[in-house]
Amino acid sequence: MSTMNQAKVEKYRNDFLKEVTANVEEGEWVKMCMQCGVCAGSCPFGPYWEHPPQEIFMMIRAGKREExxxxxxxxxxxxxxxxxxxxxxELPITHIMHGLAHYADRLGLAPKNQPTRKFANLFWNNLTKKGRANELKLGIALYFMNGFIEGIKTALKMQKMGLNMFKTKRLSPMELLGGHGIKDTGGLHAILKKAREIELANAEKFNG
Ligand code: SF4
Ligand code: SF4
Known part of the structure; x- marks a missing residue:
């Protein structure tokens, strides 16, 4: 590889690690990973993933931004x-993984049809509306997240459990009319708005 190309590759690598350090929750820890593989070996789902945490950290340092x-x-x-x-x-691996997912989502690069991404967004929107999860609305949204027909099929499959939950008062139809919330939803929304502003300001600072 020519010296010029080598310099370009080095710059690219450093840029993505810097980007993660600046924009991802606990991202500054990635450079501390020594690639021992203990996290990959300990993760109960590691073998079923595209890339276990150790590999993700190695890819960040190698500048594989899109991947x-x-x-x-x-x-x-x-x-x-x-x-x-x-x-x-002592890397905060869990937080880095969630931070990377959140950052990819903010950039619009996260895989659109990933079920856990859909669930995470549904849960966040449900929870932040009133500061408490509305379980009935969340359940319905989950049933229908893959379309109307799928939703009906899932609802029919789960109807016995749903009815039992109503009977034992684990779910209330009143939740459909709004449900419970915290006292100061306005305060919660103001905090979230401020957090988003800080996040955007940090991203702008990084992107120059
Ligand atoms: S993040 Fe994983 S691979 Fe890196 S040092 Fe920690 S356990 Fe080892
Ligand atoms: S916290 Fe996440 S990355 Fe860590 S072992 Fe558990 S599932 Fe795997």
Whole structure:
């Protein structure tokens, strides 16, 4: 490889690591990974993912921006914390994985049909509306997240359990009319708005 090309590759690599450091929650820890593989070996779902955490961190350092940000792997993390408990360098791996997923989503690069991404967005929108999860609306939204026909099929399949939940008062039809919320939803929305502004300002600072 010529010296000029080598210089270009180095710049590209450094840029993506810097981008992750600046924009991803706990992203500054990625450079501390020593590639021992303990997290990949400890992750209960690692073998079924496209890239376990160790590989994702290696790819970030190698500058593989598109492959990392379009990966489904970060969306598979169940927050079991096995990796954090065992990492000899004490990297906050779970938070980095969620941070990367969130960042990819903000950039519009996250895989659109990833079911866990759809669930995460439905849950976030449901929860932040009133500060408490509306389980009935969330359940309905989940049933129908893959279209109307799928929704009807799932609802029919689950009808016995649903009726039992109504009977035992684990679900209330009143939730459809709005449901419970926290006292100060306006305050919650103001906090979230401010957090988004800070996030955007940080991204702008990085992008110059
Ligand atoms: S356990 Fe920690 S140091 Fe080892 S590969 Fe995973 S993140 Fe890197
Ligand atoms: S927290 Fe996520 S990345 Fe870590 S072991 Fe559990 S599922 Fe795997």
């Amino acid at each position: 990392v940000l379009t990966s489904t792997s970060m969306w598979m993390c169940t927050s079991c914390y096995n990796c954090i408990a065992r990492c000899p360098r």
